[in-house]
Amino acid sequence: MNILAEQITKLIFKSLDISGEEEEMDQWWVDPSTALQLNSYPSCPDPSRALGLAPHTDTSLITILHQSSTTINGGGLQVFNEGVGWVPVVPVSGALVVNVGDLLHILSNGRFINVLHRVFVNQNLQRLSMAYFYSPPIGFKVAPLAKLVNSSGQVPRYRSVTLREFISIKAKSLDKALSFIEN
Numbered sequence: 001m002n003i004l005a006e007q008i009t010k011l012i013f014k015s016l017d018i019s020g021e022e023e024e025m026d027q028w029w030v031d032p033s034t035a036l037q038l039n040s041y042p043s044c045p046d047p048s049r050a051l052g053l054a055p056h057t058d059t060s061l062i063t064i065l066h067q068s069s070t071t072i073n074g075g076g077l078q079v080f081n082e083g084v085g086w087v088p089v090v091p092v093s094g095a096l097v098v099n100v101g102d103l104l105h106i107l108s109n110g111r112f113i114n115v116l117h118r119v120f121v122n123q124n125l126q127r128l129s130m131a132y133f134y135s136p137p138i139g140f141k142v143a144p145l146a147k148l149v150n151s152s153g154q155v156p157r158y159r160s161v162t163l164r165e166f167i168s169i170k171a172k173s174l175d176k177a178l179s180f181i182e183n
């Protein structure tokens with residue numbers, strides 16, 4: 001998983017015209033912060049009165065998700081699409097879902113949007129998912145990438161923050177966390 005996450009991150013940097021080979025990033029690839037979370041959503045007699053997981057964004061850089069194929073009668077993962085509303089992420093056999101997390105939103109100065117998502121439960125079936133959260137080292141300073149901001153004449157929307165600090169801001173302010181580091 002680590003190798004896959006590293007490759008996806010390097011592809012994202014390439015798409016942003018950021019090589020990812022700056023010296024300060026060497027440590028990133030050696031010692032990333034990672035966590036594997038196993039989620040189980042039991043069936044629920046009345047799904048309209050329960051949520052599997054409340055709407056949230058992930059604190060990670062990216063999250064790689066495997067979901068079981070429970071979509072019958074609704075239920076499962078949904079992402080919020082501005083102007084459209086909640087959209088189901090239908091499981092595709094053999095495919096993984098990659099979510100953009102808060103740290104990629106910060107690094108890319110908002111170019112990659114941290115996806116708001118939630119999980120609905122199913123009336124008859126249990127649903128399982130596995131989420132692999134991939135982030136830079138816990139003490140690594142994350143800020144809008146200078147190369148990106150300078151080349152496009154943008155102003156950095158966020159101040160620099162370590163994952164350690166951002167986790168503690170988020171524990172207190174949840175979905176308002178980004179506004180606490182806004183410039």
Ligand SMILES: O=C(O)CCC(=O)C(=O)O
Pocket residue numbers: 037039053058065067076077117119128129131
């Ligand atoms: O179960 C899912 O599909 C999503 C899980 C999730 O969003 C999370 O663990 O942060």
Ligand SMILES: [Fe+2]
Pocket residue numbers: 056057058117
């Ligand atoms: Fe999540």
